[in-house]
Amino acid sequence: xxxxxxxxxxxxxxxxxxxxxxxxxxxxxxxxxxxxxxxxxxxxxxxxxxxxxxxxxxxxxxxxxxxxxxxxxxxxxxxxxxxxxxxxxxxxxxxxxxxxxxxxxxxxxxxxxxxxxxxxxxxxxxxxxxxxxxxxxxxxxxxxxxxxxxxxxxxxxxxxxxxxxxxxxxxxxxxxxxxxxxxxxxxxxxxxxxxxxxxxxxxxxxxxxxxxxxxxxxxxxxxxxxxxxxxxxxxxxxxxxxxxxxxxxxxxxxxxxxxxxxxxxxxxxxxxxxxxxxxxxxxxxxxxxxxxxxxxxxxxxxxxxxxxxxxxxxxxxxxxxxxxxxxxxxxxxxxxxxxxxxxxxxxxxxxxxxxxxxxxxxxxxxxxxxxxxxxxxxxxxxxxxxxxxxxxxxxxxxxxxxxxxxxxxxxxxxxxxxxxxxxxxxxxxxxxxxxxxxxxxxxxxxxxxxxxxxxxxxxxxxxxxxxxxxxxxxxxxxxxxxxxxxxxxxxxxxxxxxxxxxxxxxxxxxxxxxxxxxxxxxxxxxxxxxxxxxxxxxxxxxxxxxxxxxxxxxxxxxxxxxxxxxxxxxxxxxxxxxxxxxxxxxxxxxxxxxxxxxxxxxxxxxxxxxxxxxxxxxxxxxxxxxxxxxxxxxxxxxxxxxxxxxxxxxxxxxxxxxxxxxxxxxxxxxxxxxxxxxxxxxxxxxxxxxxxxxxxxxxxxxxxxxxxxxxxxxxxxxxxxxxxxxxxxxxxxxxxxxxxxxxxxxxxxxxxxxxxxxxxxxxxxxxxxxxxxxxxxxxxxxxx
Amino acid sequence: xxxxxxxxxxxxxxxxxxxxxxxxxxxxxxxxxxxxxxxxxxxxxxxxxxxxxxxxxxxxxxxxxxxxxxxxxxxxxxxxxxxxxxxxxxxxxxxxxxxxxxxxxxxxxxxxxxxxxxxxxxxxxxxxxxxxxxxxxxxxxxxxxxxxxxxxxx
Numbered sequence: 001x002x003x004x005x006x007x008x009x010x011x012x013x014x015x016x017x018x019x020x021x022x023x024x025x026x027x028x029x030x031x032x033x034x035x036x037x038x039x040x041x042x043x044x045x046x047x048x049x050x051x052x053x054x055x056x057x058x059x060x061x062x063x064x065x066x067x068x069x070x071x072x073x074x075x076x077x078x079x080x081x082x083x084x085x086x087x088x089x090x091x092x093x094x095x096x097x098x099x100x101x102x103x104x105x106x107x108x109x110x111x112x113x114x115x116x117x118x119x120x121x122x123x124x125x126x127x128x129x130x131x132x133x134x135x136x137x138x139x140x141x142x143x144x145x146x147x148x149x150x151x152x153x154x155x156x157x158x159x160x161x162x163x164x165x166x167x168x169x170x171x172x173x174x175x176x177x178x179x180x181x182x183x184x185x186x187x188x189x190x191x192x193x194x195x196x197x198x199x200x201x202x203x204x205x206x207x208x209x210x211x212x213x214x215x216x217x218x219x220x221x222x223x224x225x226x227x228x229x230x231x232x233x234x235x236x237x238x239x240x241x242x243x244x245x246x247x248x249x250x251x252x253x254x255x256x257x258x259x260x261x262x263x264x265x266x267x268x269x270x271x272x273x274x275x276x277x278x279x280x281x282x283x284x285x286x287x288x289x290x291x292x293x294x295x296x297x298x299x300x301x302x303x304x305x306x307x308x309x310x311x312x313x314x315x316x317x318x319x320x321x322x323x324x325x326x327x328x329x330x331x332x333x334x335x336x337x338x339x340x341x342x343x344x345x346x347x348x349x350x351x352x353x354x355x356x357x358x359x360x361x362x363x364x365x366x367x368x369x370x371x372x373x374x375x376x377x378x379x380x381x382x383x384x385x386x387x388x389x390x391x392x393x394x395x396x397x398x399x400x401x402x403x404x405x406x407x408x409x410x411x412x413x414x415x416x417x418x419x420x421x422x423x424x425x426x427x428x429x430x431x432x433x434x435x436x437x438x439x440x441x442x443x444x445x446x447x448x449x450x451x452x453x454x455x456x457x458x459x460x461x462x463x464x465x466x467x468x469x470x471x472x473x474x475x476x477x478x479x480x481x482x483x484x485x486x487x488x489x490x491x492x493x494x495x496x497x498x499x500x501x502x503x504x505x506x507x508x509x510x511x512x513x514x515x516x517x518x519x520x521x522x523x524x525x526x527x528x529x530x531x532x533x534x535x536x537x538x539x540x541x542x543x544x545x546x547x548x549x550x551x552x553x554x555x556x557x558x559x560x561x562x563x564x565x566x567x568x569x570x571x572x573x574x575x576x577x578x579x580x581x582x583x584x585x586x587x588x589x590x591x592x593x594x595x596x597x598x599x600x601x602x603x604x605x606x607x608x609x610x611x612x613x614x615x616x617x618x619x620x621x622x623x624x625x626x627x628x629x630x631x632x633x634x635x636x637x638x639x640x641x642x643x644x645x646x647x648x649x650x651x652x653x654x655x656x657x658x659x660x661x662x663x664x665x666x667x668x669x670x671x672x673x674x675x676x677x678x679x680x681x682x683x684x685x686x687x688x689x690x691x692x693x694x695x696x697x698x699x700x701x702x703x704x705x706x707x708x709x710x711x712x713x714x715x716x717x718x719x720x721x722x723x724x725x726x727x728x729x730x731x732x733x734x735x736x737x738x739x740x741x742x743x744x745x746x747x748x749x750x751x752x753x754x755x756x757x758x759x760x761x762x763x764x765x766x767x768x769x770x771x772x773x774x775x776x777x778x779x780x781x782x783x784x
Numbered sequence: 785x786x787x788x789x790x791x792x793x794x795x796x797x798x799x800x801x802x803x804x805x806x807x808x809x810x811x812x813x814x815x816x817x818x819x820x821x822x823x824x825x826x827x828x829x830x831x832x833x834x835x836x837x838x839x840x841x842x843x844x845x846x847x848x849x850x851x852x853x854x855x856x857x858x859x860x861x862x863x864x865x866x867x868x869x870x871x872x873x874x875x876x877x878x879x880x881x882x883x884x885x886x887x888x889x890x891x892x893x894x895x896x897x898x899x900x901x902x903x904x905x906x907x908x909x910x911x912x913x914x915x916x917x918x919x920x921x922x923x924x925x926x927x928x929x930x931x932x933x934x935x936x937x938x
Contacts, residue, residue, distance in 0.1 A: 011880065013885070014882060017882055018876050018889075018892065020821070022885055023819070026813075026819075026823075117814070194920060195830065195884065195886040195887045195920050196824065246822070246824075247884040247886060280827070502883070671926060674923035675922050675923045678922075679923070703827045710912075710914040710927070710928065711914070716923060739923075
């Protein structure tokens, strides 16, 4: 039987999704269901004097109204779960509903529970709030400056933490360097925009004391823990079900006040309660991404050897520290400053800063896109300054393929790589030399062609639990699977991860089917229910296949070992005399004497004739804790043509060569790259969450926030190389975020390259026509 | 205040009591239990709620349920005929045209309208036709490929 590993079989989750039969959280309906709506602050920063809910309480259909004062002693504050050490982290209280102050537009003030969605919404408008407006501050650099308005009395100066990374002797490197380049870089704030908004449906059973909570969650076990903290119910009394989840991109990792409030309402009222945000609520009340102001310096020799990198970063955290927020601009950002290069001296200082904005947390790539962007941008500036081809500079500094495992100056150790291989392949696909020749010719005709090259690597497959503990992550980062064989020979894998578009119901079925030599149709993957699945840590950080998939593999192997014992017993042979052939254990030399997987499934489950000392049943549980992170890598290249009259960017070609190790399902891998690249191009070209100075979100609906459309985006040409990782039994690395990590600098470098003849060196993204045009005017010496 | 409307939904006559202000999208989901129609925004940008009204694609969040009185509504649940997937459903599956699946019902119904009126669209025409349907997962490439496949299969 041909192996399924490496086969791009069609997805097993699709039939329910294409026929409208999937169940997302808002599709859940329960008898006696009530509906919740939230009143959210319209001010970015204000003293909360009075919240008058008297009229709302009397409104038709309203069952209850709760304010911060009503829930303050019944619910705990919203926890931050990444307590990054050695940075003097300050996490002020984050009440589930505001008490005396609001700290961003969207901060929760009251919850209405009513017998219909409409009644709950109507009653929201009947609540009178008396605010005293305070000064807002939305820019993290300004919020860190002296005299800025302060959000929390516990955090003077708004600085939540000062985190440093250092390796080598960076001061000396810069002092002695022949060439230095520096650049201020703004990482535009982004709205994750999972197509499904967040929702929670809670049902408390007073008889059993059990809370069942359907949550739009990437990590139901983490949500169970966070709900336990907020509701004060012990974890074992909470069942979190993440049914179909319509995308996450990080925004469905954190614990939000809403989940606790809806649960609380169900406990108080003895009825199930559901809350679903609409999109404009999502844009205010669901986490944002990125939002850095960075000062970056890079130094090197005149012939292209990079000797040092130094950063000072102001990372906006928003009004409160969200679940994983402190870890994003530090562990997942600063530790990746070396990228795929041998930079001997690195120093970074990251300030986490509270601002009167929606909290910022993990968004696809989470810290690594920012690190890759600043590094790749600086390399192009450096290459231009020394008059060297940017590809040659990269090639000169890439970690050689025979040096792995390789420890970079920031102290982390990369598992495996062949960066030159991916670079060569990408250059060949784009025909780099030919494009440079075309570009030179075009420039003579006043046409502006550009090419951008990114060689990247990134940290994912999070990760060893011991490291998680050492860096203050509030949990483990192992993952788990139960592989259970039913008497019919059908196998189900119950997994700790929670796929929400990544297709592991298919890829994990491929792993199991291969192990047992059975059709993939006989394998089902179950995820997203804390009562059905063992403890897992969720789907984010491109970890599910590397970590949870490995647990599936190991559990399946254990099942097979047990099946072998039973087969030996039934065949009256010794285990050593058995071999696995086409879905059967057969006696070596007598191929007609065998037991099929189906036979063994039945015999194990009825247990009529078990070997001595072997328990009935045929299932195994595995917990897999990797020995290291995985470091996928690749080269992306983009070519563009600029209209210098209008500032419009036209993408000519986009080539992505990625190496995520062996691919279980190449079709799904390619889909991840497509989506990731386009999401990154959105960041590079058009997406920005814009606030005015008063802290009002100007891009508060989909009319204003420019999610990429089909007509705006190019085709992505994909290719790959295969370098296995030694840190998991599948050899796989993650690929969910590589596209977003690599594509942003690729596009921006291409545009800056196109405009080089005009003297443009840098433009802050998103590269809207207006910004590009202004940069051209400025470079020409005019006023933009 | 509530009014009773009658309409045809996926080929069957239905009678439903609605608030005059109720949007068709909400009535389909909450009252007729057709939760394959998704709601992804509140400004009619995302297209997840797209259904067919008398064979034309309409964002069901842009119309009141009362405006559907007497009309024929087709939702994603009604697209497969006699247990056979619609060619577009099949093509989305074959071409990996979906990941999280949330935008997919609207995508398929919009594409079905396109192909009904332009059986052999160019790639640019497909991308233009899908402008009102947002997908955050796929980068659109395999969605376009799926529509091309379905067009070829007709």
